Every structure is written in C-alpha cells, then in structure tokens.
Amino acid sequence: MTAPRTFRIAAVPGDGIGPEVVAAGRRVLDALAAETGAFALEWTEFPWGCDHYARTGRMMDADGVRALRGFDAVYFGAVGRPDVPDHISLWGLRLAICQGLDQWANIRPVRFPPGVTGPLRRDDTAELDWVVVRENSEGEYAGLGGRNLAARGPGSEVAVQTSLFTEAGCERIIRFAFELARTRSRPKVTCVTKSNAQQYGMVLWDEVFARVAAQYPDVESDSGLVDAMAARFVLNPEELSVVVASNLHADILSDLGSALTGSLGLAASANLDPERRAPSMFEPVHGSAPDIAGRGTANPLGAIGSAALMLDHLGLAKEAARLDGAVAAATGAGVLPADLGGTATTEEVTAAVIDRL
Structure with a gap:
C-alpha cells in the first residue's frame, strides 16, 4: 500500500478571531486526513501578527518570506488590531507574503450554502x-x-x-x-x-x-x-x-x-502562484473581528472553505469536494453560527462539519 503524501503547511493564525478559525480548520483537515488516508499534514505555526509587532516592531520576522518558501502551502487566519494602524498590519504581514511570494491570482468563490438565508x-x-x-x-x-x-x-x-x-x-x-x-x-x-x-x-x-x-x-x-x-x-x-x-x-x-x-463569515479565498514557484496562501476573508475574539462564536466556515481550496490546489480534488459537501450538509441541517442567524458556537460548527465528513 502506498503511503499517503505528506504536505508541509505553514499556519499563520494572526490576530483577533484568526487563531480560533485556523484552529477549527486544522481540526477539520486533520480529521479528513485520518478519515480518508489519502494525505497527511505536517503543521508549523508562525506566531506573527500584532502581538509580534508589539514585541519586536515587525509584523513578521525579517526573513519570514524566505522561511515560508519551504512549505507546500500557507494557511492564514486574519490580521489587524485597533491599536495598530491598518496600513502597518496589512502591509507588514498579509501583503508582505502575497507580494513577496508573487501570489498574483486571488480567487474568491461566492456560494450560497443550503440552510442559509x-x-x-x-x-x-x-x-x-x-x-x-x-x-x-x-x-x-x-x-x-x-x-x-x-x-x-x-x-x-x-x-x-x-x-x-x-x-x-x-x-x-x-x-x-x-x-x-x-x-x-x-x-x-x-x-x-x-x-x-x-x-x-x-x-x-x-x-x-x-x-x-x-x-x-x-x-x-x-x-x-x-x-x-x-x-x-x-x-x-x-x-x-x-x-x-x-x-x-x-x-x-x-x-x-x-x-x-448571508455573511462575510462564509467567504473563503486563495492567494495563488499558479506557476507553483512558491507556496500559495489560503485565508478566510472576514478579517480579525476583534470585537468577538475569544468568545467562541466566530464563524469558522470561511476558514474551512479556504482549507478546501487549499486541498484542491494540492491536487486533492476529491477530498476538497468531500469537505465542501460536509459544510453544505452541516448548514443544511441548521447548524449555523450567530452571524448566519443561528446559535451554534465555533466548536459546534466545527464538530458538525467533522461529523459529516
């Protein structure tokens, strides 16, 4: 039996709800890997963001872009905090990665999942x-x-x-x-x-x-x-x-x-280097939402959808479709977070997707 291919993924949770939704996405991806046996993920987390800026005066390490080049993909959370000017946080981290790795194509699917009005x-x-x-x-x-x-x-x-x-x-x-x-x-x-x-x-x-x-x-x-x-x-x-x-x-x-x-919380995106000279980066679009950070109510579906885009880019189209199907099954069953009119917590939405893989 052929051993599953292992992909090296750099996780950059970032600020606000970024760490919460990235953790949720990682749980789902690891569950899918275990369920299918088709792939394995080796995670390395980078603690870059506004906390890093407060400590060092930089949003990311000086050699951060070079460090990311050794990975198969980057899984990104969010960037931004009220006490750090937006142009500093954005140009210092997200845009530094996108431009440094020449991720020149960004795709953002607009989908209407079942159960969401x-x-x-x-x-x-x-x-x-x-x-x-x-x-x-x-x-x-x-x-x-x-x-x-x-x-x-x-x-x-x-x-x-x-x-x-x-x-x-x-x-x-x-x-x-x-x-x-x-x-x-x-x-x-x-x-x-x-x-x-x-x-x-x-x-x-x-x-x-x-x-x-x-x-x-x-x-x-x-x-x-x-x-x-x-x-x-x-x-x-x-x-x-x-x-x-x-x-x-x-x-x-x-x-x-x-x-x-229905909500920016559903929005997934991919920052691609289509020529595959460098890793591509996958992130939800909703931003850091510092007002709800730490409450356990953040919508993880944008991050999970971004994880599906990452799988597809890595050549795992069937597994990406399976993940998208699990998300549709969860929302169709009425497991919705607060921004979609429901009451499910981040943990409950994540568990619902995993249960439907």
Missing part, C-alpha cells in the same frame, strides 16, 4: 454560484506613491497613490480567468473596468481583455463598469460565472458577493 436567497431553486478572480500583485495596491510638502504647514501636504497596470500583469490574470471558466458548468468571463474615468491603466486592461477573449471562442465574455457591476451583483447575479477585476475592484466586489450570501 441571505439577501439574494430568492427561492430554493435559485442557482447562484460565481467566482471573483482578483489581480493580486499590482493595480491599485502596488504601493507606489508618497506623501510630501507637509513642511510647508497645515493644509499643504500632498499624497500621491499610483496604480500600476502592466500588460503582462493584466494578461496573466485575465488568461487565468478564462482557463478557470473552461472548468465551470457555464464557461463565461465577465470583465470589470472603469476605463471611462481611468483612461490609462484601465484602458490597457480593457484592450488586453479583448485580445485574450478573442483567443477563447469557446468561452462567453462580457464587460461592465465597476459601479454597474455592483448593481448587477444584486439585481442579476444569475448572469455571473467568473468575474475578473483589478486588485481594488475585485476586493470590494468579492466582499459584496460574500455579504449577499
């Missing part, structure tokens, strides 16, 4: 399931710009934030979206733009999209302005399959999509 749950037969593909390495979050002229006195400071759009960066994420669309029941890609107002970067984005779309005649495609797309998420979501957008636009729209399912 969200704003778009029109009836039990509505099939609403799409994926937001986010450019994850440049665009509006490239980190280019600066603040100047403050020495001239109050009211004189100037801040410049520059968006970066490269032809190569646009093409690789748009092509990724088309390849993903080919794997879905409805092969369609919807492009999000704002080229009417952003006449340089987003016009390049539009031109690259048109060129790539022409190379995929088997995939339906369309395009819309980001403001109209926000309305479309609400009014005509059944038209969506794969939505590709720049860093900022996809960040906002994917949160909107997850909120429409």
